[in-house]
Amino acid sequence: MDSALAPLSEKIQALRINGPRLWDSLMELAQIGATPKGGVCRLTLTDLDKQGRDLVTRWATEAGMTVTIDKIGNGFMRRPGRNNSLPPIMTGSHIDTQPTGGKFDGNYGVLAGIEVVRTLNDHGIETEAPIEVAFWTNEEGSRFVPVMMGSGVFAKAFTLEHAYAATDTEGKSVKGELERIGYVGEQEPGDHPIGAYFETHIEQGPVLEDNDITIGVVQGVLGIRWFDCTVTGMEAHAGPTPMALRKDAMLAATHIMQDVVAAAHRHPPHGRGTVGMVQVFPNSRNVIPGRVKFSIDLRNSTDALVDQMVEEVKALAVTVAKEHGVDVKIEMVSSYNAIAFHDNCVDAVARAAKSLGYSNMPVVSGAGHDAVYMAKLTSSGMIFIPCKDGISHNEIEDAKPEHITAGCNVLLHAMLERAGVV
Numbered sequence: 001m002d003s004a005l006a007p008l009s010e011k012i013q014a015l016r017i018n019g020p021r022l023w024d025s026l027m028e029l030a031q032i033g034a035t036p037k038g039g040v041c042r043l044t045l046t047d048l049d050k051q052g053r054d055l056v057t058r059w060a061t062e063a064g065m066t067v068t069i070d071k072i073g074n075g076f077m078r079r080p081g082r083n084n085s086l087p088p089i090m091t092g093s094h095i096d097t098q099p100t101g102g103k104f105d106g107n108y109g110v111l112a113g114i115e116v117v118r119t120l121n122d123h124g125i126e127t128e129a130p131i132e133v134a135f136w137t138n139e140e141g142s143r144f145v146p147v148m149m150g151s152g153v154f155a156k157a158f159t160l161e162h163a164y165a166a167t168d169t170e171g172k173s174v175k176g177e178l179e180r181i182g183y184v185g186e187q188e189p190g191d192h193p194i195g196a197y198f199e200t201h202i203e204q205g206p207v208l209e210d211n212d213i214t215i216g217v218v219q220g221v222l223g224i225r226w227f228d229c230t231v232t233g234m235e236a237h238a239g240p241t242p243m244a245l246r247k248d249a250m251l252a253a254t255h256i257m258q259d260v261v262a263a264a265h266r267h268p269p270h271g272r273g274t275v276g277m278v279q280v281f282p283n284s285r286n287v288i289p290g291r292v293k294f295s296i297d298l299r300n301s302t303d304a305l306v307d308q309m310v311e312e313v314k315a316l317a318v319t320v321a322k323e324h325g326v327d328v329k330i331e332m333v334s335s336y337n338a339i340a341f342h343d344n345c346v347d348a349v350a351r352a353a354k355s356l357g358y359s360n361m362p363v364v365s366g367a368g369h370d371a372v373y374m375a376k377l378t379s380s381g382m383i384f385i386p387c388k389d390g391i392s393h394n395e396i397e398d399a400k401p402e403h404i405t406a407g408c409n410v411l412l413h414a415m416l417e418r419a420g421v422v
Contacts, residue, residue: 012421013355015123017412019405022115026404029055029095029111030103039395040103044096044138045073045177052095053183056110056135063117065133068192069185072163073137073178074150076192079117081130082422087195087378089127089419091116091411092134093370094150098142102397104202104387104404110135112200112408116415128420129195136370137178143168148370154189155373190377196345196418197374200383200411202399204367206390214406215353216363216384217346221372222270223306223338227296229256229317233326235282235290250280250289252324259316260296263309270364271309272299296330301364303338339372345381345414352413358406379418383410 032051033042042048053075057067060077068076078088093109113133120127136154141147144166146158153163164175178184203209208216233247257275264273274297281291296313300306314330321328353360363384374380385407388398 087193094139204392218382
């Protein structure tokens with residue numbers, strides 16, 4: 001049958017994105033803030049971020065999309081549908097990077113959305129609902145805190161005023177920098193309906209690559225609990241003080257540190273336990289440490305599981321304090337609830353991966369993403385692809401062109417399922 005006369009459903013089934021075009025766009029955006037080691041340093045609300053935003057919005061305009069910026073600088077690039085009274089089916093991510101970031105983290109999710117629109121344009125396909133591509137402000141949190149700022153303000157997790165007041169190490173504020181680069185829009189954050197939200201992302205971990213799987217169907221995001229633990233003993237001379245008479249804060253701390261990791265092993269497969277920061281006082285070669293402060297990062301797929309891990313570590317800390325004659329204080333720094341993505345979006349991703357013939361498996365995200373906040377507002381889901389050696393937040397971050405193409409094809413078909421085709 002002549003393809004021009006084939007039923008639309010057959011055309012949609014055969015529809016594929018232009019992989020080389022998407023790859024070229026990623027490589028062009030990566031030149032803005034390119035680093036000598038092949039990565040990208042494009043911190044949020046800098047002149048380089050403005051250049052990145054300007055390029056992305058130009059591409060959107062060239063693809064026939066209208067661009068709306070809200071007051072926190074989030075960008076919404078819209079392709080109209082047949083029925084524009086319907087809330088748009090949205091995809092997106094971020095284009096700010098870490099100081100030693102890569103080409104794909106966040107950027108892939110935004111440019112994959114633009115490639116979806118370009119592909120629809122190429123084939124003259126109209127959707128029932130509008131399609132939108134978003135870029136969110138300050139997802140990384142490397143210059144301003146909190147992380148996922150733009151989507152957090154959008155979802156009312158914190159106020160616009162709180163975000164505006166955040167400052168960097170030089171005392172420059174979010175509001176001032178938004179004004180300086182010309183990205184303070186008029187729309188109130190959140191005054192923007194969304195019919196469904198998808199986010200395509202590199203996995204930032206090694207599971208897909210280790211299993212030789214192309215598509216990760218993301219079920220949700222791990223719950224996170226961050227603590228600071230301070231163990232206080234008594235500093236003393238390392239030579240004259242017998243072992244039995246010491247109050248060694250470091251020795252006691254190491255028992256708790258080991259249990260942080262052990263707690264994760266006790267609650268597989270998604271338990272995570274990490275001690276990433278340690279401060280020792282007085283930090284002298286021949287002095288028994290009198291105080292040790294360290295971070296505790298506990299994660300799991302449900303809040304019940306991560307809270308169980310917390311209680312186990314705290315119980316062990318009580319025992320350690322008694323046995324070693326030290327004081328142990330554990331203070332919460334921040335807490336993020338586990339997020340389960342919505343079945344209708346998760347299933348749409350799984351169906352798309354299967355129909356396209358890509359190997360796939362259910363996965364969870366160990367990192368936070370803007371989709372976490374979108375899931376509080378609308379049906380949401382994520383698509384993961386492998387990244388080399390599971391490395392991200394690093395200049396050597398890498399992904400294969402065929403995986404970049406595959407993830408975008410899944411995004412295209414999942415979005416069309418939700419948006420409907422005229």
